[in-house]
Amino acid sequence: MSVSVVAAADSSVCAPLAVLGRDVTVPLVTGGEVTYAALDYAASAPALQRVWDDVAAYAPYYGSVHRGAGYLSQLSTDLFENSRTAVAEFLDCREDDQVVFTRSTTDSLNLLASALPADCQVFVFETEHHASLLPWRGARVTYLDAPRTPGEAVQTLERALADRDPHGPALVCVTGASNVTGELWPVRELAAAAHAHGARIVLDAAQLAPHHPVSVRELDVDWVAFSGHKLYAPFGSGVLAGRFDWLRAAEPYLAGGGASRKVTRRPREAGGGVDVEWHDTAARHEAGSPNVIGVYSIASACKALTEAGFDELVAREQYLIRTVREGLAEVPAVRVLSLFGDDAPRVGVISFVVDGWNSSHFAAALSAEYGIGVRDGLFCAHPLVRTLLGSESGEPGECGAPEAAPGEKSLNAIRVSFGAGTPDEHVERFVRAVKELVADGARWNYRTEDGRCVPDTDAAV
Numbered sequence: 001m002s003v004s005v006v007a008a009a010d011s012s013v014c015a016p017l018a019v020l021g022r023d024v025t026v027p028l029v030t031g032g033e034v035t036y037a038a039l040d041y042a043a044s045a046p047a048l049q050r051v052w053d054d055v056a057a058y059a060p061y062y063g064s065v066h067r068g069a070g071y072l073s074q075l076s077t078d079l080f081e082n083s084r085t086a087v088a089e090f091l092d093c094r095e096d097d098q099v100v101f102t103r104s105t106t107d108s109l110n111l112l113a114s115a116l117p118a119d120c121q122v123f124v125f126e127t128e129h130h131a132s133l134l135p136w137r138g139a140r141v142t143y144l145d146a147p148r149t150p151g152e153a154v155q156t157l158e159r160a161l162a163d164r165d166p167h168g169p170a171l172v173c174v175t176g177a178s179n180v181t182g183e184l185w186p187v188r189e190l191a192a193a194a195h196a197h198g199a200r201i202v203l204d205a206a207q208l209a210p211h212h213p214v215s216v217r218e219l220d221v222d223w224v225a226f227s228g229h230k231l232y233a234p235f236g237s238g239v240l241a242g243r244f245d246w247l248r249a250a251e252p253y254l255a256g257g258g259a260s261r262k263v264t265r266r267p268r269e270a271g272g273g274v275d276v277e278w279h280d281t282a283a284r285h286e287a288g289s290p291n292v293i294g295v296y297s298i299a300s301a302c303k304a305l306t307e308a309g310f311d312e313l314v315a316r317e318q319y320l321i322r323t324v325r326e327g328l329a330e331v332p333a334v335r336v337l338s339l340f341g342d343d344a345p346r347v348g349v350i351s352f353v354v355d356g357w358n359s360s361h362f363a364a365a366l367s368a369e370y371g372i373g374v375r376d377g378l379f380c381a382h383p384l385v386r387t388l389l390g391s392e393s394g395e396p397g398e399c400g401a402p403e404a405a406p407g408e409k410s411l412n413a414i415r416v417s418f419g420a421g422t423p424d425e426h427v428e429r430f431v432r433a434v435k436e437l438v439a440d441g442a443r444w445n446y447r448t449e450d451g452r453c454v455p456d457t458d459a460a461v
Contacts, residue, residue, distance in 0.1 A: 019421030115250035176208030182349030237294025327431030
């Protein structure tokens with residue numbers, strides 16, 4: 001994917017967007033309090049204040065959608081369907097594309113997996129998040145090795161597609177931006193390769209959509225999936241948008257009210273039972289009472305990001321990326337993880353390891369001694385992190401914290417991530433903290449408790 005990055009001499013190109021929790025203070029194990037530095041946006045970004053305000057303004061008018069004759073039900077139905085339109089505009093969908101609301105990216109891709117045609121072959125790189133690596137259980141799956149350049153990614157896919165049965169259906173699943181390295185993938189080129197070989201492609205945009213504009217038309221992808229909680233909206237809502245023929249031909253993802261257009265009882269003398277006529281629109285896969293507030297929050301976030309201007313947001317984020325990467329480059333003990341190299345375009349997601357440190361211990365010290373929240377582990381992308389760390393699949397390590405005690409080696413990394421709501425001070429504090437911890441060590445003793453590294457009570461070094 002080609003992304004235009006606006007150069008920025010400093011972060012003054014635009015101010016950080018207002019997010020919830022920006023003034024929250026947390027206690028330090030060394031004494032006192034500090035404003036919390038939320039640097040785990042790749043897991044869940046804080047909700048935009050604008051989104052929260054929109055939801056609060058709507059909350060008194062809450063009503064059940066699609067089913068009520070009352071004023072509030074009608075208002076809520078309009079809001080729900082207008083949110084669908086807003087998301088389609090945000091993604092620059094084609095006229096005949098459908099937007100289906102789900103619970104998350106994981107839910108979206110499992111929905112698509114349930115709708116694959118018979119004997120469909122799926123192609124997925126080992127570098128994917130588990131949300132896009134694991135749902136394809138009923139299909140023939142070809143797992144592709146991690147490429148080391150964007151060009152190699154395209155070549156690897158082309159070779160794999162050239163060897164497939166050209167007459168059967170095929171699907172390629174690829175991320176837009178890695179949740180481990182932040183690196184942007186060549187989505188447009190991969191889509192062209194897929195279509196040239198008669199395959200379709202779904203884009204996991206969970207890490208891309210919060211940082212860059214995503215155009216279904218320009219990228220020429222067949223589907224795109226993302227989560228609200230990474231797009232500055234609250235938890236519990238997601239999107240699958242794109243072509244609807246496979247989804248229309250499939251059985252409903254969930255059977256129940258909302259998905260059914262007509263249900264009739266068979267004659268009792270014929271054995272009873274019911275006959276069901278399912279909807280052939282997005283409602284087919286939206287059974288049950290929908291998460292109206294979650295859907296509205298996604299639409300609100302889409303509008304807020306569009307109005308803020310992605311050029312300005314991207315420029316500011318690139319400044320923050322440079323601040324972090326240049327700061328980490330000054331610490332010889334730090335190794336930043338990368339597939340495509342230092343010059344690869346990326347979003348604000350950076351993973352690294354520190355020589356002599358257990359990653360869980362380092363992350364715990366950042367939290368307890370500096371009030372900085374990061375992530376440690378394998379980031380629900382085990383094959384990718386193992387590849388980047390040069391480990392064997394049998395070595396210990398898990399999605400969360402390692403079992404290794406502080407000071408012991410573990411198969412894990414540390415991830416710092418940020419976005420539109422991150423103040424300069426948060427990344428500056430992070431860089432300073434990394435340098436101090438590497439140079440001077442932790443100021444507190446830590447122990448492993450329930451699989452996590454935590455500070456010992458009253459156990460200063």
